[in-house]
Amino acid sequence: MPYKILIVDDERMARDGLRMMVNTLKEWVWAGEATNGVTALEKIKLHKPDLILLDIRMPEMDGLSLLGKIREMGLDTLVVFLTGHPDFEYAQKAIRYGAFDYLLKPMRAPDIIEIIKKAEIHLDEASHVKQEYEESLRMAKDYERELLERNMREVIYGGRLDELSISNLSMFSDCDRLAVASILLDSYNNSLRGPCENILRNELQMEYASPFLVLQDGLSEWTILLGERSVRTPSIELNQLFDKIGLELCAAGIVNWRIGIGQKIQFAQASKSYEQSKFAAYFASTDKKIVFYEKLTDTDATLLLIPIDLEYAIIQHVREGNPDEAIRVFDKVADHYSKMTIRELEKHAVHFLIQLQNGNERLDDGNTLLDYVVDGDSENISTIIMRLRQVVKDYAERTRSYLNIQMNHVIQRVIRIIHEKYAANIKLGEIAEVLGVNPSYLSTLFKQETGVSFSDYLSRYRIERAKLFLKEANLKIYEVAQRVGYTDGRHFSQMFRRSQGLTPLEYRNRNGIFTEHDELINE
Template sequence: MDVMKQILVVDDEPMIRAGLTKLIKHYSQGVHAYAVPNGAEAVAEIRKQKPDMVFTDIRMPKMDGLELCRHIAEMNLNIRTVVISGYGDFTYAQKCLTYGVKEYLLKPVTELELYPVLDRLLYQEKVHSLSVSAYSEWLEQAETAIWSADFEGIDRLLLRWSGDDLCGALDTEQLEQTIADVLKALVKKLNARELYQFADTPPPKSAKNRDELFKHLESELIHWCGQLAQWRGGNQKSVFEEAKSYIDDHIAEEISLEAVAERVGLAPTYFSYFFKKMTNETFVQYRMRKRIEMAKRLLELPHYKIVDVGMEIGYQNYPHFSKIFKKMTGISPTEYRQMLGIK
């Protein structure tokens, strides 16, 4: 008779804690899942119950996920640990890898990501799994390459799949599942940018060997790059129209060139060069001109105080606003109003 597997869920968010526990219980009748809200309570439960697996969040009160992973490693109980976290916690989660963490999953966790992990860590005794740190690094680099339409970078990333750090000892079935997991994780990262919506497709049933599985991975990455090009209009002009629109919509905010470049998926130096080439202005000059154009429109409205106009377009300091306005127009805001006959 098989011994029931014990799984502990650690997360301070009640809905996520309950949802993950429920998913695990639905996985198999041979699994008992229970949960606690923080690392401190988890340590006590682990000492008492000695679970087979622990799923832990990163950011929690009393004791965070990193500290919990350290405690689990020091207990030396052969507990398999899985880290779950939000998109922005990747760098922090990486630190857990030194404590023997087996997997890293992004929220929200669904059965499509969860159940293969349970299969591997609970029931496959001799699994040659990929390096979690190499896997996480590859995902970060792949996201950047796709967003920047860096086809050479994608080629370099694909070559790494023949190395031991990503899939060297995996059999065909394990490789198929690993590639499926990688593509799902990458879709989550790309969609987290909240600009375009990507979707992945599972490897075709006809893909029965490693070369065909690698080909599927390659086709998905290239397909996403092609989608980006189509969404952006397929040329540099549409990318910069998108950039200008974003700047115009946030004209009163202190957005940086780097932030806009990231928004449209280009390297800052590349973005700066082509922005000037297509507008005949630098990023700073363009933003300043648009602010002053907006200031002129507001100054034409008599009920607006001049000092409020400056603040409305992003200049909190009135003397600075007046200086910039005069530099751009040759006259002060007050003189501009007088010229319009507004007192």
């Protein structure tokens, strides 16, 4: 983008000459002119020029006064003073006050060009430094966020809190209690994930006064950590909060969801609340979409007939596509089934299979699991248990196949985007937003599926494309760099050498391609 220049001088001939000169410069555009400091100030507010050529001696407001006003506005615009010999000491004083440079009148064209070029170099360097600074801040923020997410996952997945630095728990460091909520979409739909997560974050931001964190916990599941400080801050009650979230989800056309909320618990035992939230969510239904763990057994006495935590574990393993673990836990529950009457077991089997099917609606093929087990003509308890066991195994295996397909589908889309847009400044976070996936989750998934990180895969693909372009003799090396997404020729050459053991020029020569126009500076 061209830089903007403003001329402030009460001599018309000087303004005309400078304007004509600026119009010949490729990297500069004319932002206007002014005859005094007062008029100039209005134009500066409007156009925010990058460089001002400013006469020191002017009516109404002189150059130094205008420079003071510019700095008061918080602008870092470069100012070059135009002065005659009698004002030489005055100009030097202006430099100490923050002017970029000065030009002595009468001005020669080469001197003007030189100082504008000097300003251009300064602005280029400042822009580069600013970009690097902003990128560093973004990376630091992303790293802090990822560190927090990783540590909080460690906490809720059962890691020992004393192994973590309390400073790495960031916003939760002053919370002594924590409740965990689980949100599940029963029907997998990639287009709904982004809107769903946005609703969760927006409602929490508006309604919940204490610290919170939203974590993606699978392709269509989220975990919300709700902190509570020792000094209680006024905040919405959890039942009201999730009622509001539920209404917003439905208003957005997201209807196949369930929410389970664990108990508020000591921070060091957060994994227990996490398990409770998952457990409660599996027992939600179309009639009761939001379930609090602490109220679960109060409202459904049939759950006390057997260890429901084991049945929950079975459903969890089925949803994860882990048939071996599902069967291992089922065999423990089977001992309890065997002590029931046929009528009790048939009734409980219906309840269990409804929960299993509700938790796996993404596999809906038109059949009901009840058809496989409860046929109204069961001979004995062993037959029902055997059929239940087979259903659990089959369903877990089908889920595993389904998840593999979905996982591969997400990563294939990422790879397709890389292959299509490798020449652009693409970032994993932007791709994750397009796909409706949490960036840290997508990063982990990408490495699991491909064996390399996103950035390594992108770099390798760019180098492979560069090798093809380097065989086209009409392309300069810096042009090849630009075609594969590198704006800096030197950086491209360094990356190419690191990957191939050769510089781009050496690679060309080895392949019998000799050109006269490749610049050695790019090597």
